[in-house]
Amino acid sequence: MIEGSSPSVVQAEAAEIDWTAVSDAVSNSVVSIQVASQDGAGQGSGVVWDDQGHVVTNHHVVESAANGGQIAVTIGNRAYPATLVGSDAATDLAVVKLDEIPEGLAAITRGDSTALEVGQDVMAVGNPLGLSGSVTTGIVSALDRPVSTGQIKNSLVVTNAIQTSAPLNPGNSGGALVDSTGALVGINSSIATIGGAEGASGSIGIGFAIPVNLVDNIAGQIIENGAVQHAYLGTSTTTGQAALSDGSAVLGAEVQEVVGDGPAEAAGIKKGDLIVAINDVSITSSEHLVGTVRALKVDETASFTVIRDGKEQTFEVTMGVSPDL
Known part of the structure; x- marks a missing residue:
């Protein structure tokens, strides 16, 4: 602490x-x-x-x-x-x-977002609509939920977020999602809305928070260097699937292009491979792949599971530095 x-x-x-x-x-x-x-x-x-x-x-x-x-x-x-x-x-x-540190400044206690479970109780704390110190409670509705909030150059802004039912509204952005001990598990960032519906700018019970473990990585880099380096795989993908021997199909991110001299090429990943897991965590879509890679660190080595010609293979990929982010 x-x-x-x-x-x-x-x-x-x-x-x-x-x-x-x-x-x-x-x-x-x-x-x-x-x-x-x-x-x-x-x-x-x-x-x-x-x-x-x-x-x-x-x-x-x-x-x-x-x-x-x-x-x-x-x-x-x-x-x-x-x-x-x-x-x-x-x-x-x-x-x-x-600019000046007030006496008694209290840093929040940080938790571990990898220890969260779906159904766990959480509280959102923030400044919705200018109403400071507001709290709402709910549960962790889902984990590892890929959420896209825009695009930078040719790269999607995707976070594998914590989904929560704790009501979030404009102004909650940047506030805390905490567990029952008061430990920070996420930074509240966005809400789902129903396009065109009355009151679409308010909470409909689907909010998203950036996991604290990712926040720790990014905030640490900003504090130390004033800037951030992001992990880089070196592929272009689309959401795809591959047939399995039992008649079902597995979802994943299908590789459409492999960048020359990039980490994926160096590890042996090829065009046409379907990436279905990273470090044994399932990958279900192209956006999910982007969010998962974004959570890795530069120089970190991760195990990529792919389906190639109907067979499962594993490749160890050491992340590079993104040239675009």
């Missing part, structure tokens, strides 16, 4: 979760963020990351401040000026730093 971090909540066995205690534990570690720039004003949420004054939020919350906008971070009833440290559109994450 980080010194000066938010307290962990110990829940009694066989008792209902005490969300009041959880809310109290994280209340000073989740902040409101206001941005003013020549492009207009905006607001969102953020999470106190460490005792050095770093606050993690979404890229889209502070994007307009990249060209000289002003950022204010509100903790409790006090607002503090902050400076943008760095931002990463590919994962929709950013870090700002308080």
Whole structure:
């Protein structure tokens, strides 16, 4: 635990979760963020990351401040000026730093998103519609859900997100998704909407959070270097499937192109291969592949399972550095 971090909540066995205690534990570690720039004003949420004054939020919350906008971070009833440290559109994450560190600043306790289970209770904390310190509860509805929120050059912005039923609304972006102990498991980032429906801009009970393990990787790079290097596979893919001997078909990402001298080519992956798993975790689509590779680290070696000519093969691929992100 980080010194000066938010307290962990110990829940009694066989008792209902005490969300009041959880809310109290994280209340000073989740902040409101206001941005003013020549492009207009905006607001969102953020999470106190460490005792050095770093606050993690979404890229889209502070994007307009990249060209000289002003950022204010509100903790409790006090607002503090902050400076943008760095931002990463590919994962929709950013870090700002308080110009002065207030006394008693409490970094949030970080959990482990790989330990999450579908059906687990969670709480979302943030600043929806400018209503600071708002909390909502729900469950983890799904894990490893590929969510696309745009495109950078020729690359999709895809995150294998935590899906939650805890209601999220505009302004929750950049806020905390915590478990019953008050530990951070994700950064709330987006919601699903029904196109054209009345109230489509609000919650319909399907929200998404960036897993804290990915946040730790990206935020750590931003704090240390001011920029991010992303893992690179070196393929172009589409969603495909391959027939199996039992008459069923397995879904995956079909390789349409392999970049010369890239990591995939070096490992032996070829055009026509169907990538069906990475490190024994199933890959179900091209977007799912993008999100899974995005969660890997540069120079990390991962096991890729592919179907080639009806047979399963495994290749060890060492990730390169993305030239586009």
